[in-house]
Amino acid sequence: MDLSYSKGYEDLRAEVRGFLAERWSPAEDRDTIRAFRLDSIAAGYLYRSIPARYGGAEQEADPVAAQVISEEFARASAPGEVQGISTEMLIPTILERGEEWQKQMFVTPTLMGDMVWCQGYSEPGAGSDLASLRTTAELDGDHWVINGQKVWTTGGHLADKMFLLARTEPEAPKHHGISYLLLDMDQPGVEVRPLKQITGTAEFNEVFFTNARTPADWIVGERGEGWSVSRSLLRHERLMVGNPARSDALFRSMKKLVSTITIDGRPAIESPEVQQRLVQLEGWLETQRCSGYYQSTKELKGESTGTLGLTNKLNNSNFAQRIAELVIDLIGADSLLAPNPESGKRPGNERWMNQYMGSLGIAIAGGTSNIQRNIIAERGLGLPRDPLISDDRS
Numbered sequence: 589m590d591l592s593y594s595k596g597y598e599d600l601r602a603e604v605r606g607f608l609a610e611r612w613s614p615a616e617d618r619d620t621i622r623a624f625r626l627d628s629i630a631a632g633y634l635y636r637s638i639p640a641r642y643g644g645a646e647q648e649a650d651p652v653a654a655q656v657i658s659e660e661f662a663r664a665s666a667p668g669e670v671q672g673i674s675t676e677m678l679i680p681t682i683l684e685r686g687e688e689w690q691k692q693m694f695v696t697p698t699l700m701g702d703m704v705w706c707q708g709y710s711e712p713g714a715g716s717d718l719a720s721l722r723t724t725a726e727l728d729g730d731h732w733v734i735n736g737q738k739v740w741t742t743g744g745h746l747a748d749k750m751f752l753l754a755r756t757e758p759e760a761p762k763h764h765g766i767s768y769l770l771l772d773m774d775q776p777g778v779e780v781r782p783l784k785q786i787t788g789t790a791e792f793n794e795v796f797f798t799n800a801r802t803p804a805d806w807i808v809g810e811r812g813e814g815w816s817v818s819r820s821l822l823r824h825e826r827l828m829v830g831n832p833a834r835s836d837a838l839f840r841s842m843k844k845l846v847s848t849i850t851i852d853g854r855p856a857i858e859s860p861e862v863q864q865r866l867v868q869l870e871g872w873l874e875t876q877r878c879s880g881y882y883q884s885t886k887e888l889k890g891e892s893t894g895t896l897g898l899t900n901k902l903n904n905s906n907f908a909q910r911i912a913e914l915v916i917d918l919i920g921a922d923s924l925l926a927p928n929p930e931s932g933k934r935p936g937n938e939r940w941m942n943q944y945m946g947s948l949g950i951a952i953a954g955g956t957s958n959i960q961r962n963i964i965a966e967r968g969l970g971l972p973r974d975p976l977i978s979d980d981r982s
Contacts, residue, residue, distance in 0.1 A: 597656050604660040607631055612666045621667050622700060633657050634669050635699055638683070643696030651884035662837070673742065674698050674705040678751050685768075685809045685817050694770075706773070708738040708752025708795060709818070715740075718753070719762045719815065723797065725754035725769060727804060732756075732769060734777070734800040744780045744793035747773050753814050760812060768814035770806040777801060786945065835907045838943070839873050842911050845937070849918050856918055865914050872907055879903075895968030902960040908947040915940045 593601070611627055628634040629645050636654060638644020647653075661668045669675060679698055682690055697703035714721040723736025734754055744750070750771045757765030773780070777800030782790035809817040846866070849856040856862050879900070883893040916923045925938035951957045965971040 593652070593656065597652055600653055601656050601660060604633060604657055605664075607633070608660060608664040608666055612664055614665065625667060625669075625700065628666075628668075633661075638679075638695070638699065642683070642691050643699045651881075670699065670701045673707055674701075674703070677707065678705050681751075681817065682808065687805075687808075690770075690806075690808065703749065704743065704747045706741050706744040706747035706750050706793075706795075708741060708750045708771070710740045711737060712739055718818070719766070721753055721755060721766065723752070723754045724758065725756050725767060727756070728801075730804045731801045732804060732806075734769070734771065734797040734802065736797050738795045738797075739792075740783075741780075741793045741795050742791055744773070744795050745782055745790070749773055750795070751808070753818055756814075757812050763815045765812050766814040766818075767811050768808045768817040769802055770808065771800065771802045775800060789942075835873055835876055835904055838908060838911055839869060842869075842915060845915065845940070846918065851918075862914075862918070869907070869910060869914070872903075872910070876900075876903055876907065895964060898960070898964045898968045901955065902957055902964070905947075905951045905957055905960075908943075908950055912940075912944040912947040916944055 607628075612624055615621060615624075625634060629643070632645045632647050634657075635644035636647040636657075637649060638646065640646040658668065675698060679695055682694055686694075694703065698705065708723070709718060709721075711721050711723060721736075723734065723738065725732040725734045727733075732754075734752075736754065738744075738752065741750075750773055752769055752771060753766050754769055755765055756767040759765070771778070777798050779796040779798070781794045781796070783792045783794060784790050785792070808814075843866070846856050846862065851859050851862070857866075879896060883897055883900075886893050919937045919940060922937040923941060923944065925941060955963070962974060966973055
């Protein structure tokens with residue numbers, strides 16, 4: 589398999605490097621970063637798949653070109669597309685299932701990071717079995733009135749808005765009667781309670797709704813079709829979590845760490861055991877990369893990726909855990925420390941404790957690893973459903 593780039597793509601690489609050399613210098617100023625992103629969109633480098641009328645570059649689909657651009661932006665430490673739930677989950681769903689006015693209103697400010705969203709899916713009794721959700725929305729004139737609770741809401745304390753699932757037809761069957769609503773977080777009927785984590789941070793939240801209100805037309809898809817819309821979003825979430833570029837960045841960061849650590853007075857990178865584990869990790873990474881190229885080729889041809897497409901999220905979760913295991917072994921006592929965000933100091937090796945904790949959390953986010961294994965077995969390989977799992981499992 590030849591994974592080298594053709595001359596056309598290497599010419600593109602040179603073009604992007606020239607653009608970055610001319611337009612980008614490290615900056616923390618929000619306005620400078622915003623202006624650079626706008627220049628990058630105008631040049632066709634960021635948000636390539638988003639139509640221009642919604643703030644994107646409107647380029648033809650070309651995953652190889654996108655990869656070249658991503659590599660060069662990373663090399664220059666230049667700000668790329670805004671990452672996270674807002675742009676990688678909500679925006680593809682709005683573009684796929686939303687009304688034209690919703691695209692006009694929500695897409696551009698979200699792409700630029702001016703509008704931040706959180707996700708209202710999980711509830712205390714509705715996690716993997718999401719269809720058991722109990723949050724309700726009743727139509728009162730030209731507004732939905734929402735009551736209930738969500739949990740594990742990432743960034744809920746920082747978000748401007750939420751996309752959520754609520755039961756709008758209580759008498760309908762379990763997977764029906766659910767609607768996909770958009771909600772303004774800044775209102776009296778929404779209470780956000782941060783959940784303190786073992787690391788001392790609080791990025792997750794409980795969110796309580798007490799007669800919270802949202803306009804009747806802030807609904808994506810038809811009333812009662814939220815389950816169908818949510819399946820689209822969950823696909824985007826698993827693509828986000830399973831993106832091999834995340835594994836690549838994590839591996840590069842870990843290699844830098846290994847080059848600075850010593851074992852028995854010698855660089856850790858010279859240890860045969862460490863070298864063996866690095867080779868194994870790089871093998872996993874290259875497998876993910878080749879799988880991604882293959883899947884992109886299939887999709888460009890309009891063909892299904894089959895069972896392979898179901899494995900991305902699980903593979904990425906496993907890879908993050910293997911990275912964490914090696915790092916914890918190498919940094920020893922430093923792994924018992926956690927970054928102190930209030931110290932004002934740049935974190936050292938202790939930042940890897942967050943990566944370790946995150947590697948455990950990523951096995952839950954977007955569908956637990958065990959649920960992913962069941963999906964691969966049942967939908968991908970055609971194996972019978974586990975008799976211990978109810979037939980109404982989401």
